[in-house]
Amino acid sequence: MADIGSSVDILMVEDNANDEALTLHELHKYHLTNRIQVVRDGQEALEYIFCTGRYATRDIKEQPHVILLDIKLPFVDGLEILRRIKQDQRTRTIPVVMLTSSREERDLIESYRLGVNSYIVKPVDFDQFKESARTLGMYWLLLNKPPKAA
Amino acid sequence: MSQGVFITVSQYATTAAFAAIAVLTVRDWLATRDMSRMYLALAIGSLAAVSILGQVGKALGPSFASASAYVTITVFLVSGLALLLFRHAVIPLKPRTLRVVVGIVVATGLLEIGVLAIFGRTAPRSIQLVAAAAFVLVWSGCVGEPSVRLWVAARRRTVVQRARMRALSLGYLAIVALLLASVFTSSLAAQPAFQIGFALATIAIVPLLYAGFVPPAWLRRTWRQSEEAVFQQAIRDIVMFASDQHALATRSLEWAIRLTGADAGLFLSGARTILATQGLASDDAATLQAAAAGAGGRTVIPLGGIPPRSVMIARLHVNDAAIVLLGGPFTPVFGSDEEAWLQQYAAMVSTGLERVRLVEALAQTNGQLEGKVREVTERTQQLEAANRELEAFSYTISHDLRAPLRAVSGFTAILLEDYAEGIPAEARGYLKRVKDSGEHMGHLVDDLLAFSRLGRQALRTQRVSIRGIVDRAVAQLASTIEARQVDVVIGELPDAECDAALLEQVFVNLLSNAYKYSRRREQARVEVGALEGTATEGPTYFVRDNGAGFDMEYAGKLFGVFQRMHRSEDFEGTGVGLAIVHRIVERHGGRIWAEAKVDGGATFYFTLKGAQQWRTSVAA
Incomplete structure (x- = not known):
């Protein structure tokens, strides 16, 4: 985990330690894990993104290049976090990728309605999972040119 | 001399008219075999006989007249008594009163005959006067009492019954007038002007008797017509707007009774169900039902009794329904005209009854339909609730069940890929099985979710x-x-x-x-x-x-x-x-x-x- 306050490439909001470990394992393989911040629930995610509470000392201008967001989270769910990010002028340009177990169409539709940048269903098949993690990292960190944060 | 001829002709005419009415009443009696009509026939017939005897006496001269005087007195008194008995049949007298009255009439008759037998035509004037007064009083009492009584009793009746009773009353009054006229004319008989007046008055009375005792169909129709305007409105209301079978039955029965002058009636639906009754005594309903059941094709059935009653039945073409009317003493008559009218009326009421039955059936169906709709709505709500639950359930499965599966296949995959050299071949085989099983279960969950989504x-x-x-x-x-x-x-x-x-x-x-x-x-x-x-x-x-x-x-x-x-x-x-x-x-x-x-x-x-x-x- 990166130090508080320092710039990170990826913010990963994931309450499942297994999924976290698997994702990190794959990202690590492609040397993408050096600047990754993991938070375990919705509330912490909001505090991190909006620099409040535990992360009050963080600079809001220093935002990750991409946020990986699970939908089912303790305290505040992923869709709510997405809504807050996309409503706020300071954070709306951060690319958000839903990385979730949910295959429900309504979650997918709601996510896109709220302005998600990508929606990826976590596959059970590990080979597929690896592929997802790899392309995800490559695309959002290496290929995608984010707009300058406001 | 023309006056004498005129008087003679008018007297013949009067006699002929009396005879004609007598024939009519006798025919009426023979047709119905009704006690009250027999009395009426007897009364009018007696009057006609008196009139004929008078004419015969004139033709045969004084010797026959004196011989026939006994018969004339007897027959005349019989006519009074017969009218009283007719009144008794229509409005019963107490038995004691009846006995007293009959006694008085017989006594008077004996008195008159006695006087005639003892003194002939030369009785002292005082005795003649007493005899004549007794005769007139008794006869007028017999005939006059019913007329007053009927006139008064008519006040509270329906239009048709009232007309019928007033006609009867007028008939009686006419006979009284006839008697009084004859008494007064006998003393003034010598004057031709009086004789002419008497003859004319008598002829004028004849139609009154006819209308009073044997009202013809056209007259009965006229009585009904006085109600017609109100009736037209009423029948429209009944046929078109009656809300249920009972309301329809009650109102149509009311009008049937009113227009036929019946005393009472009931509205049957099928053999057993009584939809409405009016004016019936407790056991009359059963009587009418029995009469209707046993009527066969007949529409009018005499019941007899004192006062005599009869039943008229009009069948409706719906549901075996029927209007059954009970005719009492003041019901004009249940003649063919009434039957025709009632059948026509029944046809109209049938239409109304059919409509009401359809409306009721519709209401019932609507009620059932509403019940069904409520039921379906309820079930739909239950289903929707169950569906929502199922959705929440499959959502949870979709999310929570797949996470541990991912861990199982993911970590075994890492072991197999990154640490393969340190693991014995057999163990690698087992790890492969673990990974495959995890993935198989993943497919199961996915397929199952797809399957459950299909239904929704x-x-x-x-x-x-x-x-x-x-x-x-x-x-x-x-x-x-x-x-x-x-x-x-x-x-x-x-x-x-x-x-x-x-x-x-x-x-x-x-x-x-x-x-x-x-x-x-x-x-x-x-x-x-x-x-x-x-x-x-x-x-x-x-x-x-x-x-x-x-x-x-x-x-x-x-x-x-x-x-x-x-x-x-x-x-x-x-x-x-x-x-x-x-x-x-x-x-x-x-x-x-x-x-x-x-x-x-x-x-x-x-x-x-x-x-x-x-x-x-x-x-x-």
Whole structure:
């Protein structure tokens, strides 16, 4: 985990330690894990993104290049976090990728309605999972040119 | 001399008129065999006889007149008594009163005859006066009392009954007037002017007697017509606006009674049900019902009794209903005119009754329908609630069940890939099994969720090209065939109304089964086509392979969830694919079945509409 306050490439909001470990394992393989911040629930995610509470000392201008967001989270769910990010002028340009177990169409539709940048269903098949993690990292960190944060 | 001729002619005319009325009343009596009419016939007949005797006496001279005087007195008194008995039949007297009155009449008669026998025509003037006064008083009493009584009693009756009673009253009064006139004229008989006046008055009285005692049909119709204006409005209300059978029966009965001048009546529906009664004493209802039941084709049935009564029945053409009226003493008469009127009236009421019955049936059906709608709404709400629960459940499964599976297959994969060198070969084999099992369970969960989602998704049907769908399905599965040699033959496929995405799922599942079960064939052959169907079911589509087939004995289990026809080491699978196909076909309103032989291939047939069984099961 990166130090508080320092710039990170990826913010990963994931309450499942297994999924976290698997994702990190794959990202690590492609040397993408050096600047990754993991938070375990919705509330912490909001505090991190909006620099409040535990992360009050963080600079809001220093935002990750991409946020990986699970939908089912303790305290505040992923869709709510997405809504807050996309409503706020300071954070709306951060690319958000839903990385979730949910295959429900309504979650997918709601996510896109709220302005998600990508929606990826976590596959059970590990080979597929690896592929997802790899392309995800490559695309959002290496290929995608984010707009300058406001 | 012309005056004498005129008097003679008018006297003859009077006699003839009396005789004519007498004939009418006698005929009336003979027709009805009614006691009261017999009295009336007797009374009028007696008066006619007196009149005839007078004429005969004049013709035969004084000797006959003196001989016939006894007869004249007797007959005249008989006429008074008969009228009183008629009144008794109509409005019964107390037995004692009747006895006293009869006694007085007989005594008077004896007095008159006695005086005549003893003194002849030369009795002292005082005795003559007493005899004459007694005679006039008794006779006038007998005849005058009923007229006053009827006139007074008529006040509270319906129009028709009132008219009838007043007519009777006038008839009686006319007879009194006749007597008084004859008494006064006898003293003044010598003056021709009086004789003429008397003759004219007598002739004028004749129609009154006729109308009073034997009212003709035209007169009875006139009485009814006085009610006609109100009646027209009433019958319209009854026929068109009566809200239920009882209201209709009550009001139509009321008017039937009012216009026929009946005393009472009831409205029957079928043999037993009484919809309405009016003016009936407690045991009369049973009497009327019995009369109606035993009437056969008759419409008027005399009941007899004192006062005499009769029943008139009008049948309605609906529901065996009938209007049954009880005629009392003041009911004019239940003649053919009344029958015709009542039948016509009954026809109108029938229309109303029919309407009311339809309205009631409609209301009942509406009530049932509302009940059903409530029931269905309730069940729909329950189903919706159950559906929401199911959705929440499958959402949880979708999310929570897959996470641990991912961990199982993910970490074993890492072990196998990154730490393979440190693990013994046997252990690697086991790890492989763990990974495969995790992935298999992942597929199970996915398939199951897809299956459960099917029931909840709305169909998006439109006219689509089945050929296009099959081509897409074949393309989608191309990668699974890999290096195998499979002949895919696609025949003529008519377009259909269906949900394209779901139907693609059907063909993907059926085709992947066909590929899977034919993979051990050197020359696998998969055929897709359609058979010409019926108008209700549309074409029958089929997918055929020359693969492993299955035992038809287990065909009943084919479309159940998790039902497998092969061991998993022979052919992998979750047992959900055909269940999904089955559900999609069902949701389109079609049916699906299969023909197969072990090692002889399998053919799956399905239609997309017209499956009656499915429709009824939805309705139930």
